[in-house]
Amino acid sequence: xxxxxxxxxxxxxxxxxxxxxxxxxxxxxxxxxxxxxxxxxxxxxxxxxxxxxxxxxxxxxxxxxxxxxxxxxxxxxxxxxxxxxxxxxxxxxxxxxxxxxxxxxxxxxxxxxxxxxxxxxxxxxxxxxxxxxxxxxxxxxxxxxxxxxxxx
Ligand code: DAT
Ligand code: MG
Numbered sequence: 352x353x354x355x356x357x358x359x360x361x362x363x364x365x366x367x368x369x370x371x372x373x374x375x376x377x378x379x380x381x382x383x384x385x386x387x388x389x390x391x392x393x394x395x396x397x398x399x400x401x402x403x404x405x406x407x408x409x410x411x412x413x414x415x416x417x418x419x420x421x422x423x424x425x426x427x428x429x430x431x432x433x434x435x436x437x438x439x440x441x442x443x444x445x446x447x448x449x450x451x452x453x454x455x456x457x458x459x460x461x462x463x464x465x466x467x468x469x470x471x472x473x474x475x476x477x478x479x480x481x482x483x484x485x486x487x488x489x490x491x492x493x494x495x496x497x498x499x500x501x502x503x
Contacts, residue, residue, distance in 0.1 A: 353502075356434040357387065357490070359480035361394075361469035364422035371459055372425045375468055378441050378455055379429050383501035388428035388481075388490045394419050401483055411464070418464060426484050432502050435477050438470040 360379065362372045380386065394402065399416045406412050429438060443454025447466050450457035460466050471477035481490070 353432040355430065355432060356474065356477065357428050357430045357481055358435045358438050358471045358477045359469070359484060360427045360429055360438060360471075361419075362425040362427070363419060363467055363469060364424055365418075365460075365465045366467040367423055367425060369459075369467075371467060374459070375425075375455055376427070379438060382431075382437060382441060383498075384429040384431040384434055384437065385495060385498070386427060387430045387492070388485050390426050390484070390489070391423055392426060393423050394426075396420060398483070402480060414464060428481055428485060428490055435471055435474060439472060442468050442470045 360375070362375045366372055366375055376386065396416055399419045400407070403412065403415055403419070406415060431437065441454060443450030443456035445456075445466065446463045447456040447460035448462075450460070452458060455468055456466050471480050
Protein backbone atom coordinates (compact mmCIF):
# COMPACT_ATOMS: atom_id res chain seq x y z
CA UNK A 352 0.00 0.00 0.00
CA UNK A 353 1.34 3.47 -0.89
CA UNK A 354 2.38 5.97 1.75
CA UNK A 355 0.00 8.69 2.86
CA UNK A 356 2.05 11.87 2.60
CA UNK A 357 1.68 15.63 2.96
CA UNK A 358 3.17 18.05 0.46
CA UNK A 359 3.52 21.83 0.35
CA UNK A 360 1.93 23.42 -2.71
CA UNK A 361 2.18 27.13 -3.54
CA UNK A 362 0.07 28.85 -6.16
CA UNK A 363 2.71 31.53 -6.83
CA UNK A 364 1.95 35.24 -7.45
CA UNK A 365 1.59 34.75 -11.23
CA UNK A 366 -1.04 32.06 -10.65
CA UNK A 367 -2.97 34.34 -8.30
CA UNK A 368 -2.73 37.31 -10.70
CA UNK A 369 -3.84 35.18 -13.65
CA UNK A 370 -6.82 33.72 -11.80
CA UNK A 371 -5.37 30.21 -11.85
CA UNK A 372 -5.48 29.50 -8.09
CA UNK A 373 -8.75 27.62 -8.44
CA UNK A 374 -7.46 25.65 -11.43
CA UNK A 375 -4.40 24.53 -9.47
CA UNK A 376 -6.51 23.45 -6.50
CA UNK A 377 -8.93 21.74 -8.85
CA UNK A 378 -6.22 19.75 -10.66
CA UNK A 379 -4.91 18.38 -7.36
CA UNK A 380 -8.32 17.82 -5.78
CA UNK A 381 -9.55 16.18 -8.95
CA UNK A 382 -6.77 13.66 -8.64
CA UNK A 383 -7.97 12.71 -5.19
CA UNK A 384 -5.51 14.70 -3.10
CA UNK A 385 -7.08 16.32 -0.04
CA UNK A 386 -6.61 19.97 0.92
CA UNK A 387 -5.70 20.05 4.64
CA UNK A 388 -4.31 23.59 5.07
CA UNK A 389 -4.54 26.85 3.18
CA UNK A 390 -3.34 30.41 3.73
CA UNK A 391 -3.15 33.45 1.48
CA UNK A 392 -0.14 35.67 2.06
CA UNK A 393 2.78 37.57 0.60
CA UNK A 394 5.95 35.52 1.00
CA UNK A 395 8.45 38.11 2.24
CA UNK A 396 12.18 37.99 1.62
CA UNK A 397 13.00 36.35 4.94
CA UNK A 398 10.53 33.52 4.40
CA UNK A 399 11.52 33.17 0.73
CA UNK A 400 15.20 32.85 1.67
CA UNK A 401 14.39 29.99 4.04
CA UNK A 402 12.04 28.30 1.59
CA UNK A 403 14.54 28.52 -1.28
CA UNK A 404 17.71 28.04 0.84
CA UNK A 405 18.92 25.25 -1.49
CA UNK A 406 19.09 27.75 -4.39
CA UNK A 407 21.10 30.48 -2.62
CA UNK A 408 24.16 31.38 -4.66
CA UNK A 409 22.64 30.40 -8.01
CA UNK A 410 22.31 32.99 -10.77
CA UNK A 411 18.52 32.96 -10.73
CA UNK A 412 18.19 33.23 -6.92
CA UNK A 413 17.61 37.01 -6.64
CA UNK A 414 14.99 36.92 -9.40
CA UNK A 415 13.33 33.93 -7.78
CA UNK A 416 13.00 35.69 -4.40
CA UNK A 417 11.65 38.83 -6.14
CA UNK A 418 9.13 36.75 -8.09
CA UNK A 419 7.81 34.74 -5.15
CA UNK A 420 7.38 37.98 -3.14
CA UNK A 421 5.86 40.02 -5.97
CA UNK A 422 2.28 39.55 -4.76
CA UNK A 423 0.14 37.24 -2.68
CA UNK A 424 0.46 33.48 -2.98
CA UNK A 425 -1.95 30.73 -1.95
CA UNK A 426 0.07 28.37 0.24
CA UNK A 427 -1.42 24.93 0.79
CA UNK A 428 -0.86 21.48 2.20
CA UNK A 429 -2.30 18.56 0.27
CA UNK A 430 -2.48 15.06 1.70
CA UNK A 431 -2.90 11.70 0.06
CA UNK A 432 -1.44 8.49 -1.25
CA UNK A 433 2.05 9.28 -2.61
CA UNK A 434 1.02 12.95 -2.52
CA UNK A 435 4.54 14.31 -3.12
CA UNK A 436 5.22 12.50 -6.40
CA UNK A 437 1.60 12.72 -7.53
CA UNK A 438 1.54 16.50 -7.11
CA UNK A 439 4.94 16.91 -8.83
CA UNK A 440 3.67 14.87 -11.77
CA UNK A 441 0.54 17.02 -12.03
CA UNK A 442 2.63 20.20 -11.81
CA UNK A 443 5.04 19.18 -14.59
CA UNK A 444 8.70 19.92 -15.34
CA UNK A 445 10.37 23.00 -13.85
CA UNK A 446 10.81 24.50 -17.32
CA UNK A 447 7.27 24.82 -18.68
CA UNK A 448 8.48 24.41 -22.26
CA UNK A 449 9.49 20.86 -21.34
CA UNK A 450 6.38 20.20 -19.25
CA UNK A 451 3.96 17.69 -20.75
CA UNK A 452 0.57 18.89 -21.95
CA UNK A 453 -1.97 17.97 -19.28
CA UNK A 454 0.29 19.19 -16.50
CA UNK A 455 -0.34 22.57 -14.88
CA UNK A 456 2.88 24.07 -16.23
CA UNK A 457 2.47 22.36 -19.60
CA UNK A 458 -1.01 23.78 -20.01
CA UNK A 459 -0.63 27.27 -18.56
CA UNK A 460 3.02 28.42 -18.48
CA UNK A 461 5.87 29.27 -20.85
CA UNK A 462 8.90 30.30 -18.79
CA UNK A 463 10.77 28.90 -15.80
CA UNK A 464 10.60 32.31 -14.10
CA UNK A 465 6.79 32.28 -14.31
CA UNK A 466 6.03 28.62 -13.69
CA UNK A 467 2.96 29.18 -11.51
CA UNK A 468 3.30 26.58 -8.82
CA UNK A 469 5.61 25.03 -6.25
CA UNK A 470 5.45 21.44 -5.02
CA UNK A 471 7.75 19.76 -2.50
CA UNK A 472 10.22 17.35 -4.13
CA UNK A 473 10.86 14.75 -1.39
CA UNK A 474 9.59 13.66 2.03
CA UNK A 475 12.38 15.63 3.76
CA UNK A 476 11.63 18.80 1.76
CA UNK A 477 7.91 18.41 2.36
CA UNK A 478 8.36 18.12 6.13
CA UNK A 479 10.67 21.13 6.20
CA UNK A 480 8.50 23.28 3.93
CA UNK A 481 5.18 22.44 5.61
CA UNK A 482 6.71 23.37 9.00
CA UNK A 483 8.03 26.63 7.54
CA UNK A 484 4.59 27.85 6.51
CA UNK A 485 2.20 26.18 8.96
CA UNK A 486 1.90 25.56 12.69
CA UNK A 487 0.86 21.99 13.49
CA UNK A 488 -2.60 23.15 14.61
CA UNK A 489 -3.21 24.89 11.27
CA UNK A 490 -3.26 21.54 9.47
CA UNK A 491 -6.69 19.95 9.65
CA UNK A 492 -7.20 16.21 9.90
CA UNK A 493 -10.54 15.08 8.55
CA UNK A 494 -11.99 12.23 6.55
CA UNK A 495 -13.91 12.47 3.31
CA UNK A 496 -16.55 9.92 2.43
CA UNK A 497 -15.12 9.88 -1.09
CA UNK A 498 -11.67 8.75 0.08
CA UNK A 499 -12.60 5.06 -0.13
CA UNK A 500 -13.35 5.60 -3.82
CA UNK A 501 -9.89 7.05 -4.38
CA UNK A 502 -7.71 4.79 -2.23
CA UNK A 503 -8.34 1.06 -1.82
P1 DAT B 1 10.80 23.15 -9.01
O1 DAT B 1 10.01 24.40 -8.73
O2 DAT B 1 10.28 22.43 -10.22
O3 DAT B 1 10.94 22.26 -7.80
P2 DAT B 1 13.59 23.92 -8.54
O4 DAT B 1 13.38 23.54 -7.11
O5 DAT B 1 14.75 23.34 -9.25
O6 DAT B 1 12.29 23.61 -9.41
O7 DAT B 1 13.70 25.51 -8.64
C1 DAT B 1 12.85 26.33 -7.87
C2 DAT B 1 12.37 27.46 -8.72
O8 DAT B 1 13.49 28.24 -9.12
C3 DAT B 1 11.72 27.03 -10.04
O9 DAT B 1 10.34 26.71 -9.86
C4 DAT B 1 11.92 28.24 -10.87
C5 DAT B 1 13.29 28.75 -10.43
N1 DAT B 1 14.35 28.22 -11.30
C6 DAT B 1 14.89 26.99 -11.27
N2 DAT B 1 15.83 26.84 -12.20
C7 DAT B 1 15.88 28.03 -12.85
C8 DAT B 1 16.66 28.54 -13.91
N3 DAT B 1 17.58 27.79 -14.52
N4 DAT B 1 16.42 29.81 -14.31
C9 DAT B 1 15.50 30.58 -13.71
N5 DAT B 1 14.73 30.17 -12.68
C10 DAT B 1 14.93 28.91 -12.26
MG1 MG C 1 11.96 22.53 -6.05
